[in-house]
Each structure stands twice: as structure tokens, then as C-alpha cells.
Amino acid sequence: MSELRKDPVINRWVITLDDKSFKPQTDSKIPSNLKVLDNTCALCPGNEEKTGKTIFSVNEPDGIWKVRVIPNNHPYLTVETQLKRKGVGIFDVISGTGANEIIVDTPLHNVDFDKMDTSMVVDVIKTYKDRIMDLKNDTRLEYVLIFKNRGIRAGSNSPHLHSQLMALPVVPKKVTEEMEASKEYFYFKKRCVYCDLLENELQMKERVVKETEHFVTIAPFASQTPFEMWIVPKAHASHFHKMSESEAADMAYILKDSVTRLNKALNYPSYNYMIHTTPLKQPDQDHYHWHLEIMPRVKSIAGFEWGSGFYINPTLPEDAADFMRRV
Amino acid sequence: MSELRKDPVINRWVITLDDKSFKPQTDSKIPSNLKVLDNTCALCPGNEEKTGKTIFSVNEPDGIWKVRVIPNNHPYLTVETQLKRKGVGIFDVISGTGANEIIVDTPLHNVDFDKMDTSMVVDVIKTYKDRIMDLKNDTRLEYVLIFKNRGIRAGSNSPHLHSQLMALPVVPKKVTEEMEASKEYFYFKKRCVYCDLLENELQMKERVVKETEHFVTIAPFASQTPFEMWIVPKAHASHFHKMSESEAADMAYILKDSVTRLNKALNYPSYNYMIHTTPLKQPDQDHYHWHLEIMPRVKSIAGFEWGSGFYINPTLPEDAADFMRRV
Numbered sequence: 001m002s003e004l005r006k007d008p009v010i011n012r013w014v015i016t017l018d019d020k021s022f023k024p025q026t027d028s029k030i031p032s033n034l035k036v037l038d039n040t041c042a043l044c045p046g047n048e049e050k051t052g053k054t055i056f057s058v059n060e061p062d063g064i065w066k067v068r069v070i071p072n073n074h075p076y077l078t079v080e081t082q083l084k085r086k087g088v089g090i091f092d093v094i095s096g097t098g099a100n101e102i103i104v105d106t107p108l109h110n111v112d113f114d115k116m117d118t119s120m121v122v123d124v125i126k127t128y129k130d131r132i133m134d135l136k137n138d139t140r141l142e143y144v145l146i147f148k149n150r151g152i153r154a155g156s157n158s159p160h161l162h163s164q165l166m167a168l169p170v171v172p173k174k175v176t177e178e179m180e181a182s183k184e185y186f187y188f189k190k191r192c193v194y195c196d197l198l199e200n201e202l203q204m205k206e207r208v209v210k211e212t213e214h215f216v217t218i219a220p221f222a223s224q225t226p227f228e229m230w231i232v233p234k235a236h237a238s239h240f241h242k243m244s245e246s247e248a249a250d251m252a253y254i255l256k257d258s259v260t261r262l263n264k265a266l267n268y269p270s271y272n273y274m275i276h277t278t279p280l281k282q283p284d285q286d287h288y289h290w291h292l293e294i295m296p297r298v299k300s301i302a303g304f305e306w307g308s309g310f311y312i313n314p315t316l317p318e319d320a321a322d323f324m325r326r327v
Numbered sequence: 328m329s330e331l332r333k334d335p336v337i338n339r340w341v342i343t344l345d346d347k348s349f350k351p352q353t354d355s356k357i358p359s360n361l362k363v364l365d366n367t368c369a370l371c372p373g374n375e376e377k378t379g380k381t382i383f384s385v386n387e388p389d390g391i392w393k394v395r396v397i398p399n400n401h402p403y404l405t406v407e408t409q410l411k412r413k414g415v416g417i418f419d420v421i422s423g424t425g426a427n428e429i430i431v432d433t434p435l436h437n438v439d440f441d442k443m444d445t446s447m448v449v450d451v452i453k454t455y456k457d458r459i460m461d462l463k464n465d466t467r468l469e470y471v472l473i474f475k476n477r478g479i480r481a482g483s484n485s486p487h488l489h490s491q492l493m494a495l496p497v498v499p500k501k502v503t504e505e506m507e508a509s510k511e512y513f514y515f516k517k518r519c520v521y522c523d524l525l526e527n528e529l530q531m532k533e534r535v536v537k538e539t540e541h542f543v544t545i546a547p548f549a550s551q552t553p554f555e556m557w558i559v560p561k562a563h564a565s566h567f568h569k570m571s572e573s574e575a576a577d578m579a580y581i582l583k584d585s586v587t588r589l590n591k592a593l594n595y596p597s598y599n600y601m602i603h604t605t606p607l608k609q610p611d612q613d614h615y616h617w618h619l620e621i622m623p624r625v626k627s628i629a630g631f632e633w634g635s636g637f638y639i640n641p642t643l644p645e646d647a648a649d650f651m652r653r654v
Contacts (some may be wrong), residue, residue, distance in 0.1 A: 003420050003421065013499070015403050015423065094331040140641050173635065200418075221418050241644070302483070304493055
């Protein structure tokens with residue numbers, strides 16, 4: 001039995017099946033014999049000269065880095081490019097102005113968040129916040145997208161844990177869609193759709209994976225992919241970077257918890273995560289609620305998904321949440 | 328040097344690079360030693376009993392099929408399911424009502440369109456039209472999406488050429504986006520954005536791959552992926568299935584031509600194509616123009632693309648068009 005489920009925010013429908021025979025594709029399990037330090041890895045300590053200059057770092061008292069931000073070797077966008085907008089025939093073009101940074105999450109070559117102390121994850125969250133606040137000063141930029149590619153199927157060849165950042169002169173399509181749809185919901189209901197969603201999920205409980213003081217991890221009702229999770233702050237908050245220190249500590253805890261559950265459940269699958277937050281220049285918004293989306297890359301995307309924006313999810317989010325709660 | 332290009336229709340930006348070092352990923356080349364007839368292939372003649380009943384076919388005068396439509400073995404949606412719409416808490420759900428059919432494009436196990444006679448491709452186009460016209464009679468259905476997954480990276484494990492069809496009780500997100508954006512363009516300009524686009528491309532010529540009497544194949548200005556192509560009818564037309572016989576013959580010719588160029592240029596890459604047309608229940612629309620999008624799957628999609636709806640295309644569409652014109 002299949003059904004079509006609508007994402008509660010945007011106009012995206014997902015076909016959910018209850019296919020117990022579905023096998024998650026996990027070809028990019030991290031080798032267990034990885035060294036803590038790999039001399040050939042550009043992200044490992046000792047090889048700092050192989051990468052560009054350090055843009056930002058969180059350091060130990062003795063000056064050794066714990067988190068390090070460097071420019072992408074082959075950046076897609078650079079702040080050195082002058083911002084120009086032009087029309088070419090009927091087309092619209094903007095110069096490649098922006099930034100493309102690598103956030104090295106840890107000096108250790110062989111770990112994911114599940115093997116790291118929560119305090120180390122706090123440093124990563126702190127770095128995300130700091131980079132957004134710094135890039136916000138460049139008034140040419142409209143958005144900073146923070147995301148992670150983990151494992152080959154998720155687009156990363158390096159086993160060394162890192163996040164990425166793209167600073168953009170336009171707001172990305174998916175964020176615009178969420179902003180517009182949640183604004184419309186607010187117009188009708190005078191409530192934030194994400195707040196409504198959380199209240200609903202906390203009451204029903206069946207899609208809640210973990211709840212902490214400030215956050216909830218859920219398997220979204222219309223998950224695009226098996227074992228998708230969203231980490232959502234419980235109190236309404238539109239800007240990720242305005243999180244307090246205690247919230248950041250709690251977020252590090254629940255992010256580590258979610259990644260640990262995912263790695264246990266699916267034996268270190270490839271995954272992406274991305275933070276959706278309010279665009280840099282917008283004030284606090286009653287209608288929009290920042291969140292982090294975790295997408296395990298355990299199922300390939302074919303023509304139907306490309307052509308339609310529809311997704312087919314063989315695993316019921318309720319079953320995924322139940323499994324993730326118990327691992 | 329990179330730049331950001333906006334899709335002329337919807338609000339999607341693409342970062343285009345001019346990266347001559349980019350190597351298309353083509354791991355799913357068709358083995359050259361494939362038999363014409365494979366006894367183990369469910370889509371080959373002689374194995375008809377391995378699949379469900381024939382829904383439609385185009386036959387030789389002696390009754391042997393040339394194109395055959397069968398139900399998907401494990402359909403995601405079925406017409407037997409009663410259409411029900413319901414709310415679950417704040418969520419919206421529709422029953423899995425619809426259809427999911429396989430169109431076997433040819434009896435031959437080992438060919439793509441490049442090795443088929445144009446008249447055989449005409450039969451495939453005719454089948455697409457016929458299936459849409461038949462399914463249109465089921466008033467519960469809102470859309471028929473016709474698409475193709477070719478090769479492993481495109482989501483198909485079978486070397487036997489086939490297309491697919493999903494009949495849906497809602498209009499897919501990407502089509503809705505195109506419909507709404509082209510409506511807005513029409514509101515301002517009183518012209519169809521696709522007609523404007525074609526006029527522009529035919530004048531500039533640099534992104535035109537092929538022009539026939541009724542159609543143009545272009546490398547779109549804001550291609551999401553290297554060697555992306557759109558086949559667009561030159562005269563304004565909103566419904567694919569209303570094409571005349573002579574237009575269908577011409578479309579078969581240009582579709583075969585485009586696939587041939589793609590297979591020559593990239594040595595049989597995986598690719599998807601999908602037809603975007605006006606929803607079943609809508610009358611002819613001045614603002615919307617049907618087209619077919621071909622997406623070679625030669626570059627993986629990572630967290631940035633998932634999280635943003637942005638795409639990074641390492642190959643300039645002008646260079647791709649030039650290369651495709653010359654192969």
C-alpha cells in the first residue's frame with residue numbers, strides 16, 4: 001500500500017511505500033583501519049601548507065587547532081570577484097561573487113561525530129555561527145549555506161570529516177520556497193508552520209527520534225529519502241546564527257546523537273546535511289524557523305524524481321523513527 | 328571564471344564554470360557484446376508471460392509487437408486504489424491512486440535510439456501520446472509524467488531500452504513551478520517565455536544543437552548538468568499529446584538525433600529524459616509550452632545541490648552545444 005504525502009511546508013509530494021525488502025545502499029562505509037593521522041591528507045594537522053590560508057580556527061590553549069576553516073582549493077565563487085548583474089538577451093547573469101570554504105571539523109583523520117566528544121561538536125557549531133556572522137558583513141552576499149557531504153555517495157572522497165560553506169549573492173531556490181510557503185501559512189493561520197509541525201509531532205510521538213531541552217529530531221512526515229531527519233529548535237527562531245551558547249551546546253549534543261543513530265542504524269552510510277536559515281539581510285521572521293536537514297544517500301535518484309520533484313520513499317518515516325529511537 | 332545564471336523560466340540559479348579538466352562520469356556504458364535477444368530479459372520477445380498483461384502495443388502487420396506497454400511489476404500507484412484525500416493532524420495525504428507503466432521501446436535487447444530506424448522512434452512517440460490520451464479519461468488523474476532512465480547512474484539496471492510513465496493524482500512540483508513562473512511572465516509581457524527563449528536562441532545560435540522543421544534542440548542557458556539538452560517545439564503548443572502526425576515524425580527524428588549526439592559525445596552515458604507538458608485537465612495555455620528535457624547523469628549531486636536547489640555545472644552550455652553540433 002502506497003500513499004502520497006505532502007510536505008507540510010512546500011508543495012512537494014512524496015510517495016511513501018512500506019517496502020520491507022528495501023535495502024539501503026551503503027557502499028561508502030568508512031574503513032575501520034583508518035589512521036588517526038594521514039600524512040597524505042591535506043586536511044590533517046602537519047599538512048596545513050597544502051591548503052590555503054586559515055580563515056578561522058578554534059584553538060587549544062597551546063594554539064593547536066581543533067576546528068579550521070580554509071578556502072576551497074578550486075572555489076566556485078570568490079569575494080575577490082566584483083559583483084555585477086547583467087542581462088544577456090533575455091537571460092539574467094550575476095558574476096561569481098561569493099565564498100566557498102571548507103570547515104575541517106576535527107584534526108582526527110578517522111572519525112565522524114559519533115566518535116567525537118560533544119564539546120568538539122560544540123566547536124563546529126560555534127564555527128558555523130562565526131563564519132555566518134563574519135560573511136554577513138559583506139553586503140553583496142544574500143545567503144550562507146552550510147552543508148556537509150559525508151561519504152562517496154554524498155559527493156565526498158575524503159574520509160576526513162569536514163563541512164562546507166557557500167556564500168551566495170542570491171537566496172537559493174529551496175530556501176526561497178520554504179520562506180514563501182511558510183509566509184503564506186502564516187498569513188492564513190498567524191502561526192509558524194514549523195511550530196505547528198513540532199507541536200503535532202511531539203503530541204503524536206511516532207516520528208520523534210530524540211527530544212532535548214531545546215531541540216527535537218524528527219523523521220519528517222513526507223521524508224524524501226529513507227531515514228531522513230530534521231533537527232528543529234523547539235522555541236521559534238528564524239536565524240541559526242543567533243542561537244545562544246547553551247542552545248549551541250544542546251544542538252551539538254542532538255546533532256552528535258542523530259549522526260550516531262544514523263551510523264549505527266545503517267552502518268556508516270553516506271549522508272548530507274544542510275542548514276536552512278533566514279537570509280542574511282532579513283530581520284527575525286515570525287513565519288520562518290531555521291532547521292538542519294539530514295539526508296542519508298541510501299537510494300538513487302532517477303528520472304522520475306528529476307523530472308517531477310516527486311520522491312519515492314520505500315521506508316515509512318514512522319518505521320525509520322522507531323528504528324532510530326531503538327538503536 | 329564562474330558566473331551565476333538564472334533559468335529563464337523558474338527561480339533556479341546555476342553556477343557555470345569553464346572547467347576543461349572536468350571528466351564526465353560514464354560508468355554505465357552499454358556492453359558492446361549484448362545479444363539482440365536475451366532469454367533472461369523480461370522485456371524481450373518470448374518472455375511476455377514474465378510481465379503483467381499488455382496494456383497497449385504497436386504491432387507489425389503480422390501481429391508481432393514493436394512497442395509494448397506493461398504495468399510496473401511493483402507499482403507505486405494503481406488505478407484500483409480508490410482516490411481518498413485526508414488530513415492527518417496538520418498533514419495532507421492522498422491514497423496511492425495512479426498508474427506506473429513500463430513502455431518497452433523496442434523488441435531488440437541491445438539498442439538505444441541511435442541504432443533504431445526513425446520510424447521505430449515514431450512508434451514510441453505515438454505510444455506516449457496514446458497512453459496520455461487514454462489515462463486522461465480517468466478523471467481522478469491530474470498528470471501523466473513520461474520519462475526515461477537509461478543506464479545505472481540514471482536509475483536503470485536493464486540494458487533493454489524502455490521508458491516509464493507515472494500517472495498522478497496531483498501535478499508534480501517542478502511542473503507547477505514552470506506553469507506558475509511562465510504565467511507570471513505572460514502576465515507582464517503577454518508572451519510565452521519559451522517562445523521568447525527560442526527566438527533568442529535561434530538568433531544567437533551558440534546554444535542550438537539542431538534545428539528541424541518543427542523542433543529545436545538547445546543546450547539550455549542555465550543547464551543544471553553538463554550536456555543537458557531541451558527539445559522544444561518551434562510553434563507554441565502547450566499539450567504534448569496534441570502534436571500532429573507530421574510533428575510526431577519530426578520529433579522522433581530530432582529525439583533520435585539528440586540521443587545519437589549524446590551517445591557519440593560521451594560514449595553512451597547514463598541519461599534521463601522527461602516530458603513536461605500542461606496538466607491533463609487544463610485547456611490550451613498561452614503561457615506554457617511543452618518540451619522534453621534530457622539530463623546526462625555524468626556528475627554526482629552533493630549536499631549543496633540537495634540543500635539549495637542550486638546546481639554547479641563545470642561545462643559551459645555554449646561549449647557543450649558546439650561539441651554536440653560537431654560530433
